[in-house]
Structures are given as C-alpha cells and as structure tokens.
Amino acid sequence: AQTVTQSQPEMSVQEAETVTLSCTYDTSESDYYLFWYKQPPSRQMILVIRQEAYKQQNATENRFSVNFQKAAKSFSLKISDSQLGDAAMYFCAYAGNQFYFGTGTSLTVIP
Amino acid sequence: DGGITQSPKYLFRKEGQNVTLSCEQNLNHDAMYWYRQDPGQGLRLIYYSQIVNDFQKGDIAEGYSVSREKKESFPLTVTSAQKNPTAFYLCASSIGGQRGYEQYFGPGTRLTVT
Numbered sequence: 331a332q333t334v335t336q337s338q339p340e341m342s343v344q345e346a347e348t349v350t351l352s353c354t355y356d357t358s359e360s361d362y363y364l365f366w367y368k369q370p371p372s373r374q375m376i377l378v379i380r381q382e383a384y385k386q387q388n389a390t391e392n393r394f395s396v397n398f399q400k401a402a403k404s405f406s407l408k409i410s411d412s413q414l415g416d417a418a419m420y421f422c423a424y425a426g427n428q429f430y431f432g433t434g435t436s437l438t439v440i441p
Numbered sequence: 442d443g444g445i446t447q448s449p450k451y452l453f454r455k456e457g458q459n460v461t462l463s464c465e466q467n468l469n470h471d472a473m474y475w476y477r478q479d480p481g482q483g484l485r486l487i488y489y490s491q492i493v494n495d496f497q498k499g500d501i502a503e504g505y506s507v508s509r510e511k512k513e514s515f516p517l518t519v520t521s522a523q524k525n526p527t528a529f530y531l532c533a534s535s536i537g538g539q540r541g542y543e544q545y546f547g548p549g550t551r552l553t554v555t
Contacts, residue, residue, distance in 0.1 A: 363541040377544035421483060425541060431484040
C-alpha cells in the first residue's frame with residue numbers, strides 16, 4: 331500500500347523568510363501525481379501545488395515551489411517570502427490508484 | 442459560484458443514532474469522496490464514487506454507508522456501528538476518478554456524538 335510521511339508535525343518561520351516542508355512517500359506505481367494542500371484555521375482545504383511524476387521539472391506557483399526527487403521518493407514544499415496568511419496545516423498527498431494524505435505539518439509564521 | 446457544500450457545519454447526536462451528512466456539488470464532477478479527519482492522522486478515505494450509482498469502500502468504511510443516486514449528491518450516513526464517530530468530515534469531488542485530477546473540498550462537518 332502507498333504511504334505518505336510528513337516527519338515534521340510542526341514548523342515555524344519568520345515572516346519574509348523561507349521554509350521547507352518535507353514529504354516522503356512509498357509506492358510501487360510508476361504513474362502518479364503529488365499535491366500539497368493547505369488547510370487554514372477555517373479548515374477549508376486549498377490546493378497549493380501539483381506535480382506530475384513523469385515530469386522532471388519541479389512545479390512552481392508564485393512563492394511556492396517543490397523539490398521533487400523521484401528516485402528518493404521525496405516531495406518537499408518550499409515557501410519563499412513567508413506571509414502571515416501562510417500559517418496553516420499543510421498536507422502532502424499522493425494520487426495513484428487512490429488518494430493518500432500525509433498527517434500534516436502545522437506551520438506558524440512569526441511576525 | 443460553483444463549489445461543494447456540506448451541511449450542517451456542526452452536528453450533534455446521541456450515541457446509538459444514525460446520522461446523515463450532506464454533500465452537494467455543482468461542479469459537474471463525476472467523482473466524489475468522503476474523508477474523516479482526526480487530530481494527528483491526516484485525512485482518511487471512507488468511501489468514494491467515480492460515477493452515479495457506483496461507489497467503493499475506502500480505508501475506513503466500517504460503520505459508514507453512502508449512496509450516489511444523483512451526480513451532484515453524495516450523502517454519508519454514520520451508523521451506530523461506527524465505534525468512534527466524533528470527528529471532522531470532509532467531502533471532496535474531482536472531474537474524474539482517474540489519477541491526477543485535483544480534488545476540490547467542501548467546508549466540512551464537525552460531528553460530535555455523546
């Protein structure tokens with residue numbers, strides 16, 4: 331079975347600084363997708379970024395970028411120029427035959 | 442505006458009672474999902490449906506039931522057989538059930554059973 335591991339339950343970052351959230355996954359599938367979702371205090375899940383496993387180029391969305399290492403099965407999220415609104419729970423997700431979510435990383439942004 | 446609605450936001454029930462959580466989407470998505478979220482455990486899949494009148498069990502289906510009679514609706518019933526029903530429940534949908542499609546989420550329902 332596929333598993334998604336987020337080894338950092340909590341992280342903090344100073345406003346305007348950069349932070350990296352880690353995610354590893356285990357799979358025997360060759361065709362899959364990876365996502366990062368954000369869940370702010372409102373608990374509404376919001377898609378942050380998406381990566382196709384067959385693409386070597388790392389996805390970017392404004393201040394958000396990923397470091398996708400397929401061989402290492404690693405998919406980290408980098409948030410640049412952190413803002414107060416980035417404070418949330420971040421979930422890494424794997425989409426192969428099914429969707430699997432990690433346990434989440436709670437990000438605090440310090441003013 | 443297109444989106445997913447879940448009602449109610451908060452739901453309280455007595456132990457031993459069945460309760461149905463509503464999920465409606467107007468995105469014209471084929472696939473719909475139900476997740477349970479507990480502290481420290483991320484999201485766990487309860488049931489999913491890729492097409493009307495068809496659904497499959499997820500990882501934690503015991504004590505739950507669903508129906509998919511209409512494309513836009515995917516209600517979840519928490520039965521008295523569910524041993525720990527108190528949780529936050531999220532409904533989601535995607536264009537299709539195939540891999541790669543982003544899932545769109547509703548605002549969730551917090552169920553408390555006492």
